[in-house]
Amino acid sequence: MDKKLFAHQTKVSVRNYEIDWQGIVHNAIYLHYFEIGRIEYLNRIGAKVDVNAINTNAKVVLARNELDYLTPARFGDTLNVYSRISSIRNSSFIFEGFLERDSTKEVIAENVAVHVWLDPQSNAPMPVPDGFRKLVQRFEGEHCQIQWPTIIV
Amino acid sequence: MDKKLFAHQTKVSVRNYEIDWQGIVHNAIYLHYFEIGRIEYLNRIGAKVDVNAINTNAKVVLARNELDYLTPARFGDTLNVYSRISSIRNSSFIFEGFLERDSTKEVIAENVAVHVWLDPQSNAPMPVPDGFRKLVQRFEGEHCQIQWPTIIV
Amino acid sequence: MDKKLFAHQTKVSVRNYEIDWQGIVHNAIYLHYFEIGRIEYLNRIGAKVDVNAINTNAKVVLARNELDYLTPARFGDTLNVYSRISSIRNSSFIFEGFLERDSTKEVIAENVAVHVWLDPQSNAPMPVPDGFRKLVQRFEGEHCQIQWPTIIV
Amino acid sequence: MDKKLFAHQTKVSVRNYEIDWQGIVHNAIYLHYFEIGRIEYLNRIGAKVDVNAINTNAKVVLARNELDYLTPARFGDTLNVYSRISSIRNSSFIFEGFLERDSTKEVIAENVAVHVWLDPQSNAPMPVPDGFRKLVQRFEGEHCQIQWPTIIV
Numbered sequence: 165m166d167k168k169l170f171a172h173q174t175k176v177s178v179r180n181y182e183i184d185w186q187g188i189v190h191n192a193i194y195l196h197y198f199e200i201g202r203i204e205y206l207n208r209i210g211a212k213v214d215v216n217a218i219n220t221n222a223k224v225v226l227a228r229n230e231l232d233y234l235t236p237a238r239f240g241d242t243l244n245v246y247s248r249i250s251s252i253r254n255s256s257f258i259f260e261g262f263l264e265r266d267s268t269k270e271v272i273a274e275n276v277a278v279h280v281w282l283d284p285q286s287n288a289p290m291p292v293p294d295g296f297r298k299l300v301q302r303f304e305g306e307h308c309q310i311q312w313p314t315i316i317v
Numbered sequence: 318m319d320k321k322l323f324a325h326q327t328k329v330s331v332r333n334y335e336i337d338w339q340g341i342v343h344n345a346i347y348l349h350y351f352e353i354g355r356i357e358y359l360n361r362i363g364a365k366v367d368v369n370a371i372n373t374n375a376k377v378v379l380a381r382n383e384l385d386y387l388t389p390a391r392f393g394d395t396l397n398v399y400s401r402i403s404s405i406r407n408s409s410f411i412f413e414g415f416l417e418r419d420s421t422k423e424v425i426a427e428n429v430a431v432h433v434w435l436d437p438q439s440n441a442p443m444p445v446p447d448g449f450r451k452l453v454q455r456f457e458g459e460h461c462q463i464q465w466p467t468i469i470v
Numbered sequence: 471m472d473k474k475l476f477a478h479q480t481k482v483s484v485r486n487y488e489i490d491w492q493g494i495v496h497n498a499i500y501l502h503y504f505e506i507g508r509i510e511y512l513n514r515i516g517a518k519v520d521v522n523a524i525n526t527n528a529k530v531v532l533a534r535n536e537l538d539y540l541t542p543a544r545f546g547d548t549l550n551v552y553s554r555i556s557s558i559r560n561s562s563f564i565f566e567g568f569l570e571r572d573s574t575k576e577v578i579a580e581n582v583a584v585h586v587w588l589d590p591q592s593n594a595p596m597p598v599p600d601g602f603r604k605l606v607q608r609f610e611g612e613h614c615q616i617q618w619p620t621i622i623v
Numbered sequence: 624m625d626k627k628l629f630a631h632q633t634k635v636s637v638r639n640y641e642i643d644w645q646g647i648v649h650n651a652i653y654l655h656y657f658e659i660g661r662i663e664y665l666n667r668i669g670a671k672v673d674v675n676a677i678n679t680n681a682k683v684v685l686a687r688n689e690l691d692y693l694t695p696a697r698f699g700d701t702l703n704v705y706s707r708i709s710s711i712r713n714s715s716f717i718f719e720g721f722l723e724r725d726s727t728k729e730v731i732a733e734n735v736a737v738h739v740w741l742d743p744q745s746n747a748p749m750p751v752p753d754g755f756r757k758l759v760q761r762f763e764g765e766h767c768q769i770q771w772p773t774i775i776v
Contacts, residue, residue, distance in 0.1 A: 501650060
C-alpha cells in the first residue's frame with residue numbers, strides 16, 4: 165500500500181496477552197488493531213461513533229476482511245496504524261489499512277475491509293448517505309474514489 | 318463454498334464474552350473459530366500439532382486471511398466449522414473453511430487462509446514436505462489440488 | 471472447595487489462542503470459564519439469561535472476584551466447571567466455582583464471585599427478588615444459605 | 624487503597640472490543656490492565672521481563688487474584704493504572720493495584736495479586752532472591768514490607 169495516500173495514523177502498543185504460544189502477536193489480534201484505526205479515523209472525520217452504530221440512524225456492517233501478514237509484531241512493539249477510506253460505491257465503502265513497526269518502519273500487515281450500509285429497519289443494503297460521503301470527501305479529497313448516486317431526471 | 322468438498326467438521330459454541338457491543342460475535346472471533354477447525358483437521362489427518370509448530374521440525378506461518386461475513390452468529394449458537402486443505406503448491410498450502418449455524422444451516426462466514434512453510438533456521442520459504450503432502454492426499458483424495466515438486470533428471 | 475456441594479457441572483475445552491507466552495492458559499481466561507459455568511447454571515435453574523441482563527427487569531453486577539490458581543491448564547485440556555450459589559444475602563449473592571482437569575481430576579483454580587442486585591433505574595442495590603431466591607433454593611436445597619428478608623408486622 | 628503509597632503509574636485506553644454486551648468493560652479485561660501495570664512496574668524497577676519469565680533463571684507464578692469492581696469503565700475511557708509491591712515474604716510477594724478513570728478520578732477497580740517464586744527445575748517454591756528484594760526496596764522504600772530471610776548463625 166502506498167503510504168502517501170494515508171492521511172490518518174494512530175498508534176497502538178502490543179500488549180503482553182496478545183502474544184500467542186509462538187511468541188508473536190496472534191493472527192486475529194491484527195483485526196483489533198485495524199479496527200482501532202478505523203474508529204479513530206471515523207471520529208476524526210466527524211462521523212459519530214457510538215456504542216451501537218457507526219453513525220446515528222445507521223447500521224454499518226463488515227462484509228469482508230482481507231489480511232496480509234508480512235512480518236510478525238512482538239511484545240514491546242509500538243505499531244503505527246494507517247487507515248483510509250479508499251472508495252465509496254452505492255451501498256458499500258472500503259477501508260484500507262496497514263501496520264508499521266514504529267522502530268524499524270517495517271510493514272507488519274495490510275488490511276482491506278469492505279463495509280456495507282444497511283437500513284436499520286429492514287437490514288437490506290441502502291445507499292451510503294450523502295452526509296457520510298461528504299465527510300470522507302472533505303478528508304480524503306482526490307484519494308478516495310467516490311461513486312455518487314446517479315440522479316435520473 | 319461447496320459443502321460436499323469438506324470431509325472435516327467440528328463444532329464450537331459461541332461464548333458470551335465473544336459477543337460485542339452490537340450483540341453479535343465480534344468480527345475477529347471468527348478467525349478463532351476457523352483456527353480451531355484447522356488445528357482439529359491437522360490432528361485428524363495425523364499432522365502432529367504441538368505448542369511451537371504445526372509439525373516437528375517445521376515452521377508454518379499464516380500469510381493471508383480472507384474472511385467473508387454473511388450473517389452474524391449470536392450467543393447460544395452452535396456452529397459447525399468445516400475445514401479442508403484445497404491446494405498445496407511448492408511452499409504454500411491453502412485452507413478453506415466455512416461456519417454454519419447448526420440450528421438453521423445458514424452460512425455465517427467463509428475463510429480462505431494461505432499458509433507458507435518456512436525453514437526454521439533461515440525463515441525462508443521451503444518446499445512443503447512430501448510427508449505432509451501425503452497426509453493431505455490420503456485424507457482429501459481428489460478434492461485437494463497438489464502440485465508435486467518437479468524432479469529434473 | 472467441597473465437590474459434594476456442587477450440583478452443577480459443565481465442560482469447557484481449552485482453545486489454542488487461550489494459551490499465553492508461557493505455554494499455559496492466561497490468568498484472565500479462567501474468569502471466562504467460570505462465567506460460562508455461571509451462565510449455564512442460571513439457565514439450568516430457570517433464571518432467564520438474555521443479552522442485557524441476568525433476569526428480566528433485573529440488573530446484576532459483579533462486585534468482587536477471588537481467584538486461586540492451583541495448577542495451570544494447558545492446550546488440549548478439557549475442564550469440568552463446577553458452579554453453585556453458596557449464599558444469598560439481602561441484596562447480594564455469592565457464586566462459588568472450581569475447575570477440574572477432566573483427565574486427572576486435579577483442581578486447576580477456584581473462584582468466589584460476589585454479585586449485587588441493582589435497581590435498573592437508580593442503580594442502587596435492591597433486595598434480591600424472592601423469585602430468584604426460590605429458584606436457587608429449589609435447586610440447591612440445604613446447600614445454599616439464604617437469608618430471607620425480614621417482614622416486620 | 625491509599626493513592627499516596629503508589630509510586631508507579633501508567634495509562635491504558637479502553638479499546639472498543641473490550642466492551643461486552645452490557646456496554647461496559649468485561650470483568651476479565653481488568654486483569655489485563657493490572658497485568659500491563661505490573662509488567663511496566665517490573666521494567667521500571669529494573670527487573671528484566673522477558674517472554675518466558677519475569678526474571679532470568681526465575682519462574683514466578685500468579686497464585687491468587689482478588690478483584691473489586693467499584694464502577695464500570697467504558698469505551699473512550701483512559702485509565703490510570705497504579706501498581707506497587709506492598710510486601711515480600713519468604714517465597715511470595717504481593718502486587719496491589721487500582722484503576723482510576725482519568726477524566727473523573729473515580730476508582731474503577733482494585734486488585735491484590737499474590738505471586739510465588741518457583742524453582743524453575745523442581746517447580747517448588749523457593750525464597751524470593753535477594754536481588755529482587757533489593758530492587759523493590761530501592762524503589763518502594765518504607766512502603767513495602769520486606770521480610771528478609773533469617774540467617775541462623
